Amino acid sequence: MFDIDNYFKDFMSKEEIFHERDVLRPEFVPSLLPHRNHQIQKIAEIVACSLKNSMPSNIFIFGKTGTGKTAVISYVSNHLNRQCRNANIPESKWIFLNCQEVNTGYRVLAKICDEIDPDNPVPIAGWPIDVVFDTLIEKINTNLKGNCFIILDEIDVLVKKARKSQDVLYNLVRINSHLKSTKVNIIGISNVLNFKSALDPRVLSSLGEEEIVFPAYNALEIKDILEQRAARAFYPDVLDPSVIPLCAALAAKEHGDARKALDLLRKAGEFAERRNAKQVTIDHVYFAQDNMEKDKMKEYCEALPLQSKMILLSIYQLEKHLNQETIITGDIYNTYCEMVELIPGLNKLTQRRVSELIRELDLSGMVNARVKSTGRYGRTKFIKSNVPLRDLQDYLQNESRIAELMNIPPSCIRNKITRFSGKKFRKLM
Ligand SMILES: Nc1ncnc2c1ncn2[C@@H]1O[C@H](COP(=O)(O)OP(=O)(O)OP(=O)(O)O)[C@@H](O)[C@H]1O
Ligand SMILES: [Mg+2]
Numbered sequence: 001m002f003d004i005d006n007y008f009k010d011f012m013s014k015e016e017i018f019h020e021r022d023v024l025r026p027e028f029v030p031s032l033l034p035h036r037n038h039q040i041q042k043i044a045e046i047v048a049c050s051l052k053n054s055m056p057s058n059i060f061i062f063g064k065t066g067t068g069k070t071a072v073i074s075y076v077s078n079h080l081n082r083q084c085r086n087a088n089i090p091e092s093k094w095i096f097l098n099c100q101e102v103n104t105g106y107r108v109l110a111k112i113c114d115e116i117d118p119d120n121p122v123p124i125a126g127w128p129i130d131v132v133f134d135t136l137i138e139k140i141n142t143n144l145k146g147n148c149f150i151i152l153d154e155i156d157v158l159v160k161k162a163r164k165s166q167d168v169l170y171n172l173v174r175i176n177s178h179l180k181s182t183k184v185n186i187i188g189i190s191n192v193l194n195f196k197s198a199l200d201p202r203v204l205s206s207l208g209e210e211e212i213v214f215p216a217y218n219a220l221e222i223k224d225i226l227e228q229r230a231a232r233a234f235y236p237d238v239l240d241p242s243v244i245p246l247c248a249a250l251a252a253k254e255h256g257d258a259r260k261a262l263d264l265l266r267k268a269g270e271f272a273e274r275r276n277a278k279q280v281t282i283d284h285v286y287f288a289q290d291n292m293e294k295d296k297m298k299e300y301c302e303a304l305p306l307q308s309k310m311i312l313l314s315i316y317q318l319e320k321h322l323n324q325e326t327i328i329t330g331d332i333y334n335t336y337c338e339m340v341e342l343i344p345g346l347n348k349l350t351q352r353r354v355s356e357l358i359r360e361l362d363l364s365g366m367v368n369a370r371v372k373s374t375g376r377y378g379r380t381k382f383i384k385s386n387v388p389l390r391d392l393q394d395y396l397q398n399e400s401r402i403a404e405l406m407n408i409p410p411s412c413i414r415n416k417i418t419r420f421s422g423k424k425f426r427k428l429m
Contacts, residue, residue, distance in 0.1 A: 016235055017273045017280065023233040024266040026259050029074045034228060035221040036068050042212050043076045047185070050092055050147040051083060055183040058173060058207050062193055063214025066257030069189050070096075072214075073151060090146035097151065099158035105129065105168030108158065109136050112150060116143050133171055137178045144182040155188040156195040166200045173206035216256025222248040225258050226265055234269065240281045243268065247285055264288050297387055300364055301395035306402075307349060308357050310336055313402050315367060315385050316392050321409045326370075326382035329355055331412075338410040343401050358383060 022028060033040065047056045063069050077094040084091040095115045102111045109132045110122040116139045122132060140148060150172070152158065158165050175184050188207050196204060217225070226244045247268070251261035267288035272280040301312070314335035318327045333351050340348050349357070362369040362383075369383045385392055397403045 014273065014276055017238050017269050017277075018233060019235050020232050021266065021269075023229055024262050024269075026262065028229075029071055029078070030228065032228065033068060033071055033075055034224045035217065036072050036214075039068070039072050039212055039214055040076060042210075043072065044079070046210050047076060047080055047149070050080070050183070050185075051087065051089065055176065056147075056185050057209035058186045059188070060196075060208045060211045061187065061189045061214065062191075062195075062211070063189075064191055064216050064255050064257065066251075066255070066259035066261075067214040067216055068258060069214050070153065073187065077149065084146065092147040092149060093144055094149045095151065096153065098153045099156075100154045103158055103161050105158075105165035106132060108152070108165070108168060109133055109172075112136055113139050116140060116148075129168065133168075137175065140175075140182050140184065141180050146182070148182055148184045149187060150184060151187045151189065153189045154191065156190045156192045156198070159195070159198055166203055169203045169207070170200065173203060217252065217258055218256060219245075219248045219252035222251050222256070222258055222261045226261055229262060230265065233266075234280070238269075238272075238279060240279050242282050243280050243285055246282050250285070250289055260292075263292065267292065294387075294391065297366065297391070298395050301366065301392075302398055306343075306346065306399070308361060309396060309399055309402055310340055310343075310346070311354060311357050311361065312366065312385075312392065313339060313396055313405060315383065316389065316396060316406070317409055317413055319385055319389055321413050326384050329358065329381050329383065332358065332383065334412045335410050338412055339405055342405060 023030075043059065046059060049056050061069050061073075073094075073096075077092075081091045081094075093116070095112055097108060097111055099108070102108050106125065106127075106129055109129070110124070113122045113132065113136050116136075122135060127135075155169075159169070169186075172184075173186055186207055196208065199207070223244055226248055230239060230244060244265070247261050247264045250264060251257055254260060264285060268284040269280050271284045271287050275284075277284070301309070304312070311332060314332045315327060317335055317339075318331055329351075333354050336354060337348055340346055358367065358369060358381075361367045365386055367383055368386045369381055371379050371381050374380045387395075393406065396406065
């Protein structure tokens with residue numbers, strides 16, 4: 001039995017690794033943001049005119065995940081409001097919305113209303129959209145004094161999911177003509193670089209008045225970011241000197257994502273702590289990296305549509321029962337067709353569509369597909385699962401409809417097992 005009291009007692013007497021663990025968390029806004037000078041300056045120059053009661057331009061920000069977009073905006077907003085307090089002028093209101101969560105035009109307007117006036121929330125649905133818009137105008141006019149900045153993070157999701165949301169955006173970027181003293185500015189953020197082409201030109205002309213790009217960080221830049229955070233997060237001399245360069249290199253190799261690098265460093269520290277180590281070493285970093293990879297795959301797999309999971313299930317069955325190193329698309333398709341029949345209401349996809357889904361799984365890193373030349377029979381695609389069979393089983397087992405099928409090999413596999421069992425094949429010369 002797990003001795004919880006002893007565990008806590010031991011924990012108290014362990015070597016101290018972290019001085020301030022939360023400094024490594026994504027929510028923490030550091031007092032300096034290395035390698036984002038240019039972006040900070042540009043945004044500061046645009047929003048500065050709000051200090052003199054004029055209206056800044058709307059801004060469009062592009063940049064991949066973990067490139068400091070949210071951190072830079074929080075940093076600029078904190079400094080702008082500090083200046084407002086010093087100069088005794090009304091502070092501006094900064095409203096952050098993530099369009100992954102707030103993903104319809106109605107909900108965007110309702111959420112802004114609630115941020116401005118939390119005591120009188122707008123119902124989750126049911127009002128005509130123009131009534132919500134009028135309510136927003138009224139709430140801004142009665143409750144706000146300084147400027148209002150509305151940050152629409154992942155704005156591409158909003159536009160892609162709900163076509164009607166473009167009308168809401170159109171009205172929102174033009175809301176200032178209805179306002180008395182407050183001025184509203186929109187800052188749209190997107191990870192998708194070519195997203196602009198999906199935007200209604202009327203919205204684009206107002207929203208894209210200023211554009212700022214956040215490039216991915218390289219390994220040296222991430223190293224600087226980590227060093228600054230690590231100096232506060234860890235006790236002196238706790239980190240082996242190779243740990244930060246390794247975390248930086250691993251994160252830069254992926255997408256230049258500072259969040260990933262910080263997560264890796266924190267997790268490596270936590271592993272060292274759990275093992276009662278005096279120092280965080282590169283082994284802890286590799287261990288953390290493996291674990292994060294597993295978590296990512298699990299999350300990805302669980303979010304897949306059922307049809308893609310059926311393809312993974314086919315690969316799982318083939319690898320488990322035939323013990324084959326590599327599998328061809330035809331085998332996957334036959335296995336898939338047999339199993340899809342066992343799930344009521346699930347339609348059978350064409351071989352072409354199944355090949356497309358395999359390509360998507362390949363791009364995600366779940367499976368590895370390689371085209372090889374097989375002599376006079378032309379070129380064949382060989383597929384192999386990229387995660388260990390046991391992990392794949394764990395991921396798939398969470399879907400109840402699939403879990404039921406996991407232990408029964410379909411007849412096309414059973415036939416192969418009996419046909420080949422006991423025979424050894426030799427390559428013909
Ligand atoms: N230049 C920097 N200096 C210090 N920390 C940084 C810097 N850039 C990013 N970070 C840190 O990296 C993490 C991720 O940054 P942030 O949340 O701003 O990324 P993002 O571009 O908004 O990503 P996403 O698109 O996923 O929302 C945060 O912990 C942030 O503090
Ligand atoms: Mg962000």
